[in-house]
Amino acid sequence: METVALSDGEHVPALGQGTWGMGESKSAHAEEVAALRLGIDLGMTLIDTAEIYGDGGSEMVVADAIEGQRDRVFVVTKVSPGNASRTGLPKACERSLKRLRIDAIDLYLLHWPSNTPLAETVEAFEQLRSSGKIRRWGVSNFDVKDMKELLAIRNGSACSANQVLYHVGERAIESDLLSWSQRNKIPIMAYSPVGRGRRLLNNATLKKIGERHDSTPAQIAIAWVLRQSGIIAIPKASNKTHVRDNAQSADIQLTDQDFADIDREFPPPQTKQPLPML
């Protein structure tokens, strides 16, 4: 499995697992835990969750999935913007740690820009880092202007990643955020890499490329996101077949012909596009 270097030198797998939609129903719990455990066994040892997913339920699914193998897994969770204040952030962090049943979060992200001044949130993140509750922090849904504001703040450059929407059908970050992030060595964590499993999976071009590689459209979509170094993809799959397919997508080598077909079907942006978010 390819890895991506974070700014502090830590290496994480380029392909991880998302968990949005997990932890919402008791009857799905065992299947979700089993899917994540299979993904870990197949090398997708970075797991992304958030306090908001399933109202904390997703973090509890992750807790069961990493039980007995905490040290193999890189745990990412996110604080909601309403909890990003000096007093709110440590409390939200404690609640997440309790649900996850771990002592420290590997990467703690601000889920989207908050009304709390960014400098206050960064200071609170840094305090959590000093106290050992989190190992590093980052942001999500930050466009270039938000990132510039962040880097101008004291300790802002300690940001370890920016998690944003990116898949073949949604290429807005290619208009500037992607190159800006690469220049500034801040890894991009691509969310919804298979387009939430909808329109993309029936796309004729992705199907045709898939046939050339004996692969599914979802696998081609993931391989495309992983085509350049410095990008982490976090597909979510509760279905074990999907988990296996996703793990294999890291080995697909797309050709110039594949890239050309994708660019024709899903043209890259020609002018600055604002960052979309789900």
Ligand SMILES: NC(=O)c1ccc[n+]([C@@H]2O[C@H](COP(=O)([O-])OP(=O)(O)OC[C@H]3O[C@@H](n4cnc5c(N)ncnc54)[C@H](OP(=O)(O)O)[C@@H]3O)[C@@H](O)[C@H]2O)c1
């Ligand atoms: N920071 C943010 O604001 C933000 C926003 C959105 C998402 N995220 C994170 O990113 C993760 C991934 O994004 P997402 O959940 O929105 O969408 P996604 O990973 O693009 O798509 C998930 C959907 O695709 C299906 N799927 C996955 N692999 C498949 C495969 N190989 N073949 C066919 N279908 C497949 C899944 O089905 P099954 O579950 O049935 O297997 C699920 O319905 C989230 O779970 C979350 O952790 C972050």
